[in-house]
Amino acid sequence: MIQDMKPEDIIGDYKETLLDLYGSICRVVLYTDIETPYPDGKLIVSTTDKNGIITHVNKSFVEMSGYTEAELINAPHSILRHPDMPPAAFKDLWDTVNRGEKWQGFVKNLRKDGGYYWVKATVIPNIRHGEVVSYTSVRRKPSRTKVDECIKLYPTLF
Amino acid sequence: MSYLFTVSPDFTPVHLSGWYIFNTWLQRQSGSPIHLEMYNDFPTQRLAIHNDQVDLIFANPFDAAMLVREKGFLPLVKAAGVSDEAIIAVRADSAVEDVAHLSPGITVAVTEDPDVTMMGMIMLEAGDLNAGNVETTIFDTYVLVAKNLLNDSADVGIFLAEAYDDLSSIVKKQLKILVRSQISVIHHSLMVGPKLADRRDEIQALLLSMAEDDKGKDILKSLGFDNWVKVDDEDMEFMIDLMEALAT
Known part of the structure; x- marks a missing residue:
């Protein structure tokens, strides 16, 4: 189950909104304007069921999200959902991987402290014995040009 | 019946004799004749795999999907504490301090190592560079990649981190690292082919106990690491998925 964000976890001035997550679950989200730059040379990797x-x-x-590993395991991946991300992007993601295909896109992720970080994400279905059993997401450093394009584009997709 | 063992052609030259000693050890331990064939390049090795000539391979992660999915290979072990990492470097006197400062049209010096080049290109992507807007030149060795950076024939070099670290201090002083990958999960693996599949557990057990005696320890040292670690089918599938995710 996903929990609302808590003011005591937030660093800096924040805004509050109620975010509709996938599966009709709502979450109170607190977010700031503080960006954490993606670290050079690293990949963020996670697997979901x-x-x-x-x-x-x-x-x-763990480092980039600000959560502990224990907080992340068994949490929905939408714990990272930032209110600036258009729901259409995630619909496209799920439609694509449910067809057994690879999805790629630029994503603004929400940190536990209310800040954010941009990634270039690739999500692939993990196919074992012909069946999709899970999904792996690999995030890498995005180019600033692509991020700037998304900053202009995403608000038009709501 | 003799089995054929081969090592990914990107092995570090100082470990060449170590692989021959390891092959002799493996023959004695397994009681089977095994011939070690060190191919000079990836295309020649892949042709041998394609023709079903290879029974045992210390494989580059880039080839893992093909070996498992098309040729029925099974993973055995990987080197403990060793992962494949890449470095992006430029000349030390270059004004470039960040990948973002690089421009389309530059010349990138690489070797044939497929996984290292892939990791390097991913790091260049952050600077809006890709295979379509850079000139890639392939060299036989990382020393030649360094040499071509120093003589101005290339703007950027992609190195296997281990190979970069092994360059002479004189060369390294004239170079500057822009990015060093910290991926940790991409690694070479020792794998068995279909003809040895029924002996997988036995060979895996031999390898996992190799560091328990002094002779085995010395051989491992000559290969550049301290022990083997088990790679099970799911570990391998995970790495194959990861490589697929990174391939574009």
């Missing part, structure tokens, strides 16, 4: 529940995270995921 078919319902989007996190089953594995690497160290870079």
